[in-house]
Amino acid sequence: MQLDADTLLPAVISLVRDELRRLRGDAGAAVDATTWEASTTLGGEAIGADSIERLTLATAVAERFGLHELDAGDYLLRRHSLGEWAGIAAEGIRQAAGMTFRSSGTTGEPTPHRHPLADLEQEVSHLARLFPGTRRVISLAPAHHIYGFLFGVLLPQELGCPIRHDRSRSGLPPADLDRGDLVVGFPLRWRQLATLYPAFPPGVTGVTSTAPCPPALARELAQRGLERLVAIYGATETAGIGYREGPDEPFRLFDHWESDGCYLYRRRRDGIGEAVTPPDHLEFRDSRHFIPAGRRDGAVQVAGVNVHPEQVAEKLRHRPGVAEAAVHLDRSEEPRLAGWVVPESGTDPEALKAELHTWIREHLTPPERPISLTLAEEIPRGPLGKPAVGLSA
Template sequence: MRAWWLPRGVLRRFVVDLLAAEMARQRRGTPVPPPSQWHDDARLDADLGADSLELMDMAVALAEALHLHESGIEDYLLARRTVDDWVAIAGEGLARFSERLSFRTSGSTGAPKACPHALATLLQETAHLATLLPGRRRVLCAVPSHHIYGFLFTVLLPHDLGLCAEDVFDLRASSPAWLARGAQDGDLVVAHPGWWRAVAQTVPRLPPGVVGVTSTAPCPDDLADLLVAHGLQRLVQVYGSTETGGLATRSAARRPYVPLPHWRFDGGEAVRTLPDGSEARHPLQDAIVPVGDRAFLVGARHDAAVQVGGINVFPSRVREVLLRHPRVQDAAVRLMRPDEGTRLKAFVVPKPGADAGLLPSLHEWVARELAAPERPKAIRMGPALPLTPAGKPADWDADA
């Protein structure tokens, strides 16, 4: 089995991304030390500020992701304190057992869920992806490597493209506008729709020969068109989930998706042919509209989730949190219209006589109770929820 964690820099990026994300999840919006401060000799407690409970959760997250319990080495994490220590322990664990990894879902409905994947199936996926992306000389990544999308495209795929670790560059500390002067012919840019939207707004013209990949959320057709108009050679859109990995791809807006060779659809399930010839079934999160023999279009989600910054969020859950506020009588939550923004908005009906000072109290409430993508960016108040003349729920202006 391929030792994907070698050279060390690849594993270090994975470990730091995971630990920083876990720290941010626990702190709910409190700033986390930037990557520039995660030096090899930095202590997770004294230098990076992790307390004992945070250290415990970070150790659990790393052990869960790399299945360190399979090698029996996870107990060493809490006995060590530096970034280099944890990277070394992770490497030793992988040297003993590397056949499976787990990736967490976003946790928008509560606690994140761990989704295990055999390394063989991940390699099966990137082997096909490499055939769709020939001629790439560098990988520029704007996504974290511990998420399944980032892991596939920035950890495993470079090897299949014949690239080395030095050919992978992290864009997250740079403005998307950097692409105008820093991108080169042969680059593969791995990002999500929110990041690509910023590119379209700040980069008038991309250098020739740059190919993009987007996933984690549906890419609006107008955005894909705009990026191509700005010089992007091609935007490969990947459809999938943390549970399944990539299911299908398309290379142009409005075209149907084409399943990866090892996937087929059977009713409301996606069926994967595994490397050993057996099959695994996964329930689909979206309605699938067949086009021809194998291609398809994506319909509405079964679970009513919406995408904010590449993260699945559930307006119903956000509404429940607002209703728990002692001064709120009713609430409605929905995604902003395209002309308003890309975040959630809320309409709140205060309890009688409870409207004075409620708005700042609500912002404090959601900052404490919700993760950043879930927090309504605009909250309006009124005596009753907006309704159409027919009595059905109606939209409202976020900036009114």
């Protein structure tokens, strides 16, 4: 598969934008990449990266595209435009024959996971068979995320069709959406579409990943005319593992995965197999079909980001006036965290609730923030004494 500078430019832009937003904290929300192109320079007016930011950005790009394996990360600091960085990235992938993606996380530390390029190409070959007749891919997912890279960079190459990356802030696909288009999104963006987009033309297919898609949302999209919505199950650690086309169906393993009931095994094209422990507990209905049954590490996903409710609860327990706290995932609509708090004796409950909401806004990232707090005399518990407020994923 030919990956050149033009092909990789969207992934480089997406990664640089994401890193800048992280580096600049609250000011990072103003980073706007809609006008960035190959000729955009790192130190120019559009990006304005200082020397420290450039070093951090170069480190992230070097790790992502294998340049650190070749001891070639310094090459990036000698070039000034995004297009030049994309060209160096293409050379890095070609020589290192792999990429490194970092798992998303807020309270959990993101960790790097390397994927051989041959493995990614193997998956894309299977994905292409799921979407015959695709005339164009429209990606609403970040191209530097493993999901966005597979569907927004590699899949169009495999299908031989054009790709359109959406970097606007509207959350909507282009007005010329038409038959044969494959729209790549994730639950939060699909919720926007279900709310704002009037109706889909016939023959449009959607794909969703990064977090569970609520069944009600899938049905609403179908009512608005979306012909198919294919959900992909996977993780940064494993890439894609399986897929399903109905919200009430189990996932089906991709052809290159097998299970013995305990472990997953990936069959590579070179014949070498590998045992993999998936991040979720998987309940198998038969040898090929499964449903996810909760994270092994206790994390849940909010807007595609891994969040650890128990760590958020522990932060609340250290607030003045809080005797006990529990945090869980509320799946009533778009998944968000919710919390239960037991006030200390003599504490004004309403004043405590107001203080906690202020502290939450100021000290927790958006995915970590409980959107509701229930004050009670005790945390509801099940027969075994464990909190019974939905703490499992």
